[in-house]
């Protein structure tokens with residue numbers, strides 16, 4: 001059982017299709033009734049394979065209705081070499097690139113699309129910087145739903161665009177950025193054209209909570225000191241926060257890690273709000289960054305993100321495009337872990353915050369790396385060494401590789 005509520009004024013929201021509080025316009029959230037779980041022990045969960053639906057007692061959709069591609073259950077890599085370079089006690093990377101469509105969005109989408117079917121919807125839609133559209137397109141295909149995705153023209157990485165097209169979504173390029181596209185899709189939803197599956201739909205973050213459950217599960221309930229993740233539209237950091245709060249309420253974990261959100265310098269409204277000690281933020285009019293996934297100026301869940309950060313004694317920091325690309329390569333070449341630029345922001349943030357003394361050397365840190373390196377081949381090709389060319393002889397190959 002669960003209740004949809006307004007995050008801001010606390011009102012109960014009856015309208016199952018509302019994308020905001022009918023009373024105050026605030027962002028929605030879900031209050032889970034944890035009674036079913038309260039008689040359980042954490043070990044009871046392990047009767048099921050690791051993955052999103054292992055945590056069904058914490059999800060607001062009946063598992064029997066689940067549209068699933070076996071999402072979640074992603075590796076938690078112990079990155080000893082990179083942890084040493086960064087200068088922290090331990091470093092793990094939660095590799096969300098291993099999800100069915102290559103990003104963490106699948107965790108929310110299995111729940112969101114299952115919800116759409118419970119409500120009898122025929123068409124689903126979203127605005128997206130790329131990964132949400134790739135994920136929604138796949139789950140809509142599995143659920144036999146029509147799918148419409150609105151993308152910022154020219155600013156979506158090739159892999160993501162190809163996925164949305166491949167799974168059969170109607171792909172619409174909008175002249176404008178993500179924030180503009182989200183406004184349009186909200187109007188379409190209010191006109192009944194589609195069921196909105198952006199993360200302002202509170203069912204999405206409920207699925208995304210499972211990344212935090214898995215981290216704790218994989219660390220055998222030894223909660224890390226800090227979790228670092230990239231922030232774009234700002235729902236994922238909220239989801240992680242909510243997960244820890246729920247398990248803390250049950251006494252399954254004894255503390256909540258310091259949640260640390262990283263934004264790209266050209267797109268950092270949450271960081272600026274944090275630096276000013278504010279609980280609300282001023283949107284960035286013209287967001288710009290190589291990490292196109294988080295090229296978002298008006299994060300819909302920004303207030304939720306700020307609560308997650310303040311309430312856990314966490315932090316918010318920005319990193320430059322150069323720092324992002326350098327961290328992406330460092331992670332790949334030190335640990336063999338390939339992530340897209342937005343995901344590398346978490347690692348870039350770690351390096352910067354150790355340098356500035358915000359993160360202390362005795363911390364055990366988990367970086368959530370949200371998407372696969374294959375999502376954005378163009379950025380990788382631009383940042384790597386030139387491809388060598390040779391005649392088809394061993395001699396010539398030896399010549400070029402010796403350089």
Ligand code: AN7
Nearest residue numbers: 128129131132232233234235236293371
């Ligand atoms: C790889 O796909 O917003 O802070 O439309 O793709 O929860 O928004 C993507 C966001 C981080 C930010 N890393 O998460 C979209 C979209 C990757 C992402 C984020 C995104 P939120």
